[in-house]
Amino acid sequence: MDLATLTSQLRALGEEALPKIAAAPDLAALAELDVAYLGRKGGALSGLMRGIGQLPADDRPRVGVAVNEVREAVEGALASARQRTAQAALAARLAAEAVDVTTPGRPIARGSLHPISETISRIAEIFGQFGFVTYEGPEVESDATNFQMLNIPPDHPARDLWDTMYVDIDGGLLRTHTSPGQIRVMHAERPPIRALLPGRCFRYEAVDASHASEFFQVEGLMVDEGTNLADLRGLLDEFAHAMFGAGRATRFRPGYYPFTEPSVAFDVGCLVCGGMGCPACGRTGWMTILGAGMVHPVVLQHGGIDPERYQGFAFGMGVERIAMLRHGIGDVRIFLDNDLRLLEQFR
Ligand code: DAH
Numbered sequence: 001m002d003l004a005t006l007t008s009q010l011r012a013l014g015e016e017a018l019p020k021i022a023a024a025p026d027l028a029a030l031a032e033l034d035v036a037y038l039g040r041k042g043g044a045l046s047g048l049m050r051g052i053g054q055l056p057a058d059d060r061p062r063v064g065v066a067v068n069e070v071r072e073a074v075e076g077a078l079a080s081a082r083q084r085t086a087q088a089a090l091a092a093r094l095a096a097e098a099v100d101v102t103t104p105g106r107p108i109a110r111g112s113l114h115p116i117s118e119t120i121s122r123i124a125e126i127f128g129q130f131g132f133v134t135y136e137g138p139e140v141e142s143d144a145t146n147f148q149m150l151n152i153p154p155d156h157p158a159r160d161l162w163d164t165m166y167v168d169i170d171g172g173l174l175r176t177h178t179s180p181g182q183i184r185v186m187h188a189e190r191p192p193i194r195a196l197l198p199g200r201c202f203r204y205e206a207v208d209a210s211h212a213s214e215f216f217q218v219e220g221l222m223v224d225e226g227t228n229l230a231d232l233r234g235l236l237d238e239f240a241h242a243m244f245g246a247g248r249a250t251r252f253r254p255g256y257y258p259f260t261e262p263s264v265a266f267d268v269g270c271l272v273c274g275g276m277g278c279p280a281c282g283r284t285g286w287m288t289i290l291g292a293g294m295v296h297p298v299v300l301q302h303g304g305i306d307p308e309r310y311q312g313f314a315f316g317m318g319v320e321r322i323a324m325l326r327h328g329i330g331d332v333r334i335f336l337d338n339d340l341r342l343l344e345q346f347r
Contacts, residue, residue, distance in 0.1 A: 001051040001054045001055065002055070003055060003059040003062065003063065006048065006051050006052070006055070006063055006066075007063065007066055009048055009051075010048060010063075010066050010067060010070050011066075011070075013037070013044055013045065013048065013070060014069075014070045014073055014074065017033070017037045017044075017074050017077070018073065018074070018077050020033055021033055021074070021077040021078055021081050022077065022081065024081055024085070025085070026085050026089070027082060027085055027086070027089075030078055030081055030082055030085065033078065034078055037074050038071065038074060038075065038078075045067065045070065045071060045074070048067070049067060052064070052067075110347065112343065112344075112346045112347045113346065114335075114343065114346070115323050115327060115329075115335065115342075115343075115346050116216055116319055116320065116323060116335055118323075118346060119319050119322055119323040119326065120198045120216065120218060120319055122243065123196070123198070123218050123239075123243070123317070123319070123322070124196055124198065124218075126238075126239055126242045126243060127194075127196050127220060127239065128196075130194070130235060130238070131194045132194040132195065132196045132220060132222075133194060133195060133196065134195075134196045134197070134198065135181060135184070135185055135188075135195050135196070135197050136181075136197065136198070136199060137175070137178065137180060137181035137184050137197055137199060138175075139174060139175060139199065139200055139202075140167055140172045140173070140174060140175070141172070141173060141174075141175040141180045142170065142171055142172060142173070143171055143173060145180035145183050145184070146162075146164075146173060146175050146176060146177075146179075146180045147159065147162075149180070149183045149299065149302035149303075150179055150180065150182070150183070150258065150259040150299055150302075151258040151259050151296050151298045151299055151302075152258045152259070156258060158257075158258050162176035162177065162203060163176075163203065163204035164176045164202050164203055164204055165202060165204070174201075174202035175199075175201055175202065176201060176202065176203050177201050177217055177219070177316055178197045178198070178199050178201060178217040178218065178219035178316060179219055179259060179314070179316055181195070181197035181199070181219050181221075182195075182197070182219065182221045182259075182295070182299065182303065182314055183299075183302060183303050185197070185221055185303075186221075186223065186300070186302075186303025186304060186305055187303060187304055191223045191224050191225070191305060191310050191312075192222075192223065192224040192225075193221060193222065193223040193224070193312070194221075194222050195219075195220070195221045195222075196218060196219070196220055197218065197219040197220075197221070198216065198217070198218040198219075198319070199216065199217065199219075200214065200215070200216055201214075201215055201216065201217050202214055203215075207333065209330065209331045209332065209333070210331075210332055211332065212320065212332045212333060212335075212336070214336060215318065215319070215320050215332065216318070216319035216320060217316050217317060217318055217319060218316070218317050218319060219314065219315070219316045220314060220315045220316075220317075221295070221312060221313075221314045222235075222312055222313055222314075223295065223300070223303075223305060223310050223311070223312035224310065224311070224312070225309060225310055225311070226311065227294075227310075227311040227312055227313055228294075228311065228313075229262070229264075229294060229313070231313065232264075232292060232293075232294070232313040232315070233252060236250065236266050236290070236292065236315065237250050240266075240268050240289070243322065243326070244268055244271060244325070244326075248268050248269055249268065249269035249275060250266065250267065250268050250269070251266075251267045251286065252264045252265075252266060253265045253266075253267060253288075255291055255292075255293070257291055257293055258296070259293075259295070259296050259299045259314070260291075260292065260293025260294055260295060260296055260299075260313075260314060261293065261294060261296045261297075262293055262294060263291065263292070263293035264291070264292050264293055265288050265290075265291055265292075266288070266289060266290050266291075266292055266315070267286040267287060267288050267289070268286070268287055268289055268325075269285060269286065269287075270284075270285050270286060270287050271287065271325045273285065287321075287325065289317055289318070289321055289322060289325070290315050290316060290317035290318070291315065291316055292313065292314065292315035292316070293313065293314065293315075294311060294312070294313050295311070295312035295313060295314050300312060320332045320335055323335070329342075
């Protein structure tokens, strides 16, 4: 081995390696070339360097310089090729994973509140402005809370209006109105009380366009010193005007409920004919939206409240009735049908 041969072999190595490196498609191919040319054992450059030992001592440094040049050239080529392939890989990945932000999104199907829930919210919002707090009572009540404590003893004729389904456990029954909530609130709170009790009720009922055996009510109860019928009247007027419009006519009519004395029915001017009289209002020009009255002293006593000191008024309204008037719906049965053709109109 002489200097000239070794030098030309070094040059040949460089000339062979650089184009191959330039053409390598990926990092794996570059790693192979790295091992093949620069590997400590078995690499082509190491192989040539073994020849240096056979040269005369004077020539060795010159070969050393040439070896370093070739090594640096190969290393440099590998480094820039690695950078090139990494960039190409990144560019390919970006292209493959590109998101077209201008593509219109798929619309998400949006639900809506059921008209009954929406009406209850509106009722609670209006009475909330007068300080009424919403409570909830159970759908399964007892004969005591649904009837007896509301001044309806077992043989009372009013029970005929309020027959229901009975539950095997503890003489329970499906509540026929939200009024038992009054007893629960009176047991839980001290006066002054301003309570609202929305909820589902049940009755044995011949079902038709205006009667359902499952329906909703919102009960109201106010108990304080000096509460009177004029307060009730003023509050219900405000409610009717907020719910049905400021110009809506209202009236109190005598009524009868065992748990109030005196009892009233509260009417608003017919929303269909405006008071002229039409089939919707039975040609009276009025529509009844709730029953109400001054809480009977016996009921206050059952609620643990001294009727000598406190008075109260209460009211109970049918939610379906109010929803029907607000939205011009002609049949109660539609509310529990879950027919999307109705529900989708409340988006
Ligand atoms: N609970 C009665 C019903 O179901 C409605 C009612 C009338 C509630 C008068 C009251 C009230 O609180 O004072 O028909």
